[in-house]
Amino acid sequence: MAELKLPVDEKSIRALKVGDFVELTGRMITGRDAAHKWLLEDFRADVAPFLKDSVIYHCGPVVAKKGDGSWSFVAAGPTTSIREEPYQADVIGRYGLRGVIGKGGMGAKTLAGLGKHGAVYLHAVGGAAQVLARAIPRVERVFMLDEFGVPEALWVIEVQRFPVMVTMDSNGGSLHDEVEARSQAKLKELLARKA
Amino acid sequence: MAATGTYTETFVELIRRASAELPAEVAEALRTGREAEQRGGLASIALNTILENVDLAREASAPICQDTGTPVVWVHHPTGVSTRAVKADFEAAVREATARTYLRPNAVNTLTGANTGDGSGRGIPFMHFEEWDEPRIEVRMILKGGGSENVGAQYKLPDGKLGAGRDLDGVRRAVLDAVVQAQGKGCAPGVLGVCIGGDRVSAFEASKRQLLRPLADTNPMPELAALEERILREGNELGIGPMGFGGSTTLLGVKIGVLDRLPACYFVTISYMCWAARKAGVSIGEGGELTWLS
Numbered sequence: 001m002a003e004l005k006l007p008v009d010e011k012s013i014r015a016l017k018v019g020d021f022v023e024l025t026g027r028m029i030t031g032r033d034a035a036h037k038w039l040l041e042d043f044r045a046d047v048a049p050f051l052k053d054s055v056i057y058h059c060g061p062v063v064a065k066k067g068d069g070s071w072s073f074v075a076a077g078p079t080t081s082i083r084e085e086p087y088q089a090d091v092i093g094r095y096g097l098r099g100v101i102g103k104g105g106m107g108a109k110t111l112a113g114l115g116k117h118g119a120v121y122l123h124a125v126g127g128a129a130q131v132l133a134r135a136i137p138r139v140e141r142v143f144m145l146d147e148f149g150v151p152e153a154l155w156v157i158e159v160q161r162f163p164v165m166v167t168m169d170s171n172g173g174s175l176h177d178e179v180e181a182r183s184q185a186k187l188k189e190l191l192a193r194k195a
Numbered sequence: 196m197a198a199t200g201t202y203t204e205t206f207v208e209l210i211r212r213a214s215a216e217l218p219a220e221v222a223e224a225l226r227t228g229r230e231a232e233q234r235g236g237l238a239s240i241a242l243n244t245i246l247e248n249v250d251l252a253r254e255a256s257a258p259i260c261q262d263t264g265t266p267v268v269w270v271h272h273p274t275g276v277s278t279r280a281v282k283a284d285f286e287a288a289v290r291e292a293t294a295r296t297y298l299r300p301n302a303v304n305t306l307t308g309a310n311t312g313d314g315s316g317r318g319i320p321f322m323h324f325e326e327w328d329e330p331r332i333e334v335r336m337i338l339k340g341g342g343s344e345n346v347g348a349q350y351k352l353p354d355g356k357l358g359a360g361r362d363l364d365g366v367r368r369a370v371l372d373a374v375v376q377a378q379g380k381g382c383a384p385g386v387l388g389v390c391i392g393g394d395r396v397s398a399f400e401a402s403k404r405q406l407l408r409p410l411a412d413t414n415p416m417p418e419l420a421a422l423e424e425r426i427l428r429e430g431n432e433l434g435i436g437p438m439g440f441g442g443s444t445t446l447l448g449v450k451i452g453v454l455d456r457l458p459a460c461y462f463v464t465i466s467y468m469c470w471a472a473r474k475a476g477v478s479i480g481e482g483g484e485l486t487w488l489s
């Protein structure tokens with residue numbers, strides 16, 4: 001198991017392959033539906049430095065405000081990524097993202113974008129809200145909280161050994177496509193069996 | 196009718212248990228699955244993470260998953276119990292459980308997109324009442340997450356593309372197709388609640404009710420017991436695995452019920468329950484004594 005420090009350079013990202021298990025340490029940002037749309041409506045210069053050479057996490061966290069006014073993530077599992085399919089490749093290209101974390105995988109447009117820009121899709125374990133929240137020791141700051149609400153805001157977070165699987169890489173590999181093709185073939189075989 | 200408050204605290208505790216404490220049998224099935232996966236592979240790492248998460252949630256009394264789902268509730272009650280009062284108490288309990296973060300505010304106004312903020316809303320929680328002869332009240336619930344709800348499906352037999360006729364082999368074909376369509380997106384490994392027959396109203400409710408059955412039970416109808424076993428085996432041969440990473444742990448259980456149907460209709464209805472197969476139950480005796488059900 002490899003530890004990957006964020007921010008990360010293109011070469012290290014291009015070395016990652018489908019099936020790799022990595023643990024992320026460093027700074028990243030969350031964003032889901034509202035954030036992706038907003039990031040493309042205009043170039044958001046204040047947020048851009050947090051995206052450059054880092055990763056965006058598709059996550060709608062449960063967040064607690066502590067006594068000293070700081071925030072902490074209470075539950076923070078991934079949300080379904082495919083909803084960002086129309087935007088993702090462009091967000092990667094425009095802001096220089098090196099990766100996306102979510103669940104369920106993404107489509108052909110994103111896969112092409114990963115290859116073009118040198119980025120990967122990282123799959124977090126769906127539903128593992130407690131394990132993943134514990135890998136987020138600190139919330140640094142938040143963008144668009146009032147406008148988007150807690151789940152949709154862009155949270156800048158510090159992660160420590162945040163566990164993810166590479167399921168789409170920058171060489172056109174997609175574990176999701178592989179597993180789907182294999183299971184379709186197997187289904188055909190099962191349906192050919194007699195009652 | 197306003198909440199009487201009689202049952203509210205009990206229901207808050209019921210919800211806490213459902214949200215934070217994965218049934219032991221589900222954890223056991225996940226452990227069995229982990230043994231079958233190749234050590235160090237993605238499937239086994241995913242199951243390790245899941246099992247670690249299950250323990251953390253229980254210790255912290257915190258939600259197993261941040262999507263705490265829709266509470267779907269079945270109440271059996273003796274004659275004379277006010278179902279309106281029980282419903283009001285349960286709704287109050289959902290709001291209180293949300294305030295205590297056992298639940299996430301999970302109800303969204305469909306037209307405006309605004310979160311209701313307190314976990315309750317039109318049709319949420321979903322409650323089903325039935326009178327029975329026993330003197331006690333029994334409340335059983337599941338928390339049904341959104342990702343897995345999205346991969347549920349309803350088939351109409353015959354289905355030419357699947358070669359599925361109006362018989363149990365047709366049912367098998369439809370259910371296996373649904374598992375392939377779902378891939379890992381419903382947070383596999385999952386439990387399938389299936390209803391054969393019924394109509395588009397009754398069948399989804401009946402399919403969810405199947406999810407209350409213990410994983411290890413045997414269907415009292417031998418033909419359905421055989422079908423459950425076969426779909427479980429074949430579903431796991433599909434190789435989808437935890438999270439769709441590939442592997443032999445795709446389904447933890449298959450539970451099939453049957454309703455009678457209209458001559459013209461033959462539905463196969465599938466509710467997919469994610470690995471976070473959260474359920475809980477309580478029996479409330481005549482004198483108010485509580486027995487927690489697993």
Ligand code: SF4
Pocket residue numbers: 077126127128260261262263264339340341342343344380381382469470471
């Ligand atoms: S499908 Fe289940 S485990 Fe996955 S995110 Fe939804 S509620 Fe959580």
